[in-house]
Amino acid sequence: MIAPALLDRARIVAGPEVGEAAVRGLAAATGRPVERGPVEGPFVYVGASLPDAVRGADLVWFHSVNAGTDALLRSGTWPDGVPLTRTVGRMGERIAQYVLGWVLAECQSVPEFAAQHARAEWRRIDSELVAGQTAVVHGIGRIGSAVATLLGACGIRTVAAARTPRPVPPGFDAVVPADEPVAARWVVAALPLTGATTGYFGADRFAAMGGATFLNVGRGATVDLGALEGALRSGAVGRAVLDVLADEPAVPGDACWRLPRTVVTSHSAGITADEDIVTDFAACLRELSAGRVPALTVDTGRGY
Structure with a gap:
């Protein structure tokens, strides 16, 4: 579990898959700036994939913009102690x-x-x-x-x-x-x-x-x-x-x-909307800040 004090000072980084509308929504929902690319110090990453550049010890939480996380876990080695949450939305x-x-x-x-x-x-x-x-x-x-x-x-x-x-x-x-x-x-x-x-x-x-x-x-x-x-x-x-x-x-x-x-059909049954990303990220942030495990947490051992 992330220490709330660490989460409070963590920077928020959005991957290239996160559109500008979602970035603005994340900033509005959290009251923090949302940055692009690797940063120094503890940070939270919002995206669809986990680039090698952000796998270091400074990553404190990863929020997937997708509901399915099998691609993220395919390597079988998820960073120890880093919670993985996902977007389900509607x-x-x-x-x-x-x-x-x-x-x-x-x-x-x-x-x-x-x-x-x-x-x-x-x-x-x-x-x-x-x-x-x-x-x-x-x-x-x-x-x-x-x-x-x-x-x-x-x-x-x-x-x-x-x-x-x-x-x-x-x-x-x-x-x-x-x-x-x-x-x-x-x-x-x-x-x-x-x-x-x-x-x-x-x-x-x-x-x-x-x-x-x-x-x-x-x-x-x-x-x-x-x-x-x-x-x-x-x-x-x-x-x-x-x-x-x-x-x-x-x-x-x-x-x-x-x-x-x-x-x-073209993988279109459950397309994720920007508001889904923002809503689910904000809900997970509230739960983690309160020291609770979010309902949208992925069991990285089981894969879902």
């Missing part, structure tokens, strides 16, 4: 609306009607009600719970797929072991990327989906893309919506563009 709300949008589009046959329009074809297609159908969510933290809450408000039964035993999480109707098959219309992936989740969605897990639509709003490397292609071609997965990929951005010749019945 990401759960944004991602939940993204998922609901695709769920409703599927039940209202939006892709089919768009294709008919392109052919100047008039043909009725029955719609479906979402109420009473089931969605399984893998990754049941802040984002997964937000997805479940919004889907549940539409009458969808939400099931949490948990890798460890636990009570039913907030926003969900039930919890099951992650490997237990569930008859579901939608399977939502909202997992962080760790050693345990890399390639988590492989051939066996896809084979058990029973034709469900698969939506990935977590991390791209949790999915074996070859296994997904096989499941789409066999019908084990009915459709796929992928907001994240292991390698981004996807170039025109990438295999993802050739997946059947799949839509790839």
Whole structure:
């Protein structure tokens, strides 16, 4: 834990990824100037990556402008004693609306009607009600719970797929072991990327989906893309919506563009706004100044 006196005199440094609007917001929220580049003396760093130039002993706290911190922890050596916090903001709300949008589009046959329009074809297609159908969510933290809450408000039964035993999480109707098959219309992936989740969605897990639509709003490397292609071609997965990929951005010749019945979006489901960075940084600063561990602290050992 940072000594409050040290935090009070620490300078605030913003990385190149932090825009000027966010810099002005950080300065206004904290009452301190926000500097660019390495500085002397104790400092707090706000950014998306940890440059070697700021890894020294003067770094007292790192606040990530992103919710996912796997890239920061990829080297496996986080500086001892340096808290890592992250920006979540309204990401759960944004991602939940993204998922609901695709769920409703599927039940209202939006892709089919768009294709008919392109052919100047008039043909009725029955719609479906979402109420009473089931969605399984893998990754049941802040984002997964937000997805479940919004889907549940539409009458969808939400099931949490948990890798460890636990009570039913907030926003969900039930919890099951992650490997237990569930008859579901939608399977939502909202997992962080760790050693345990890399390639988590492989051939066996896809084979058990029973034709469900698969939506990935977590991390791209949790999915074996070859296994997904096989499941789409066999019908084990009915459709796929992928907001994240292991390698981004996807170039025109990438295999993802050739997946059947799949839509790839440009890692856009939960874009972080400047106000999210400012709000979450200020909240973490208040907690650290009071000697408390912020709720947005990352367990650097677990990776989330």
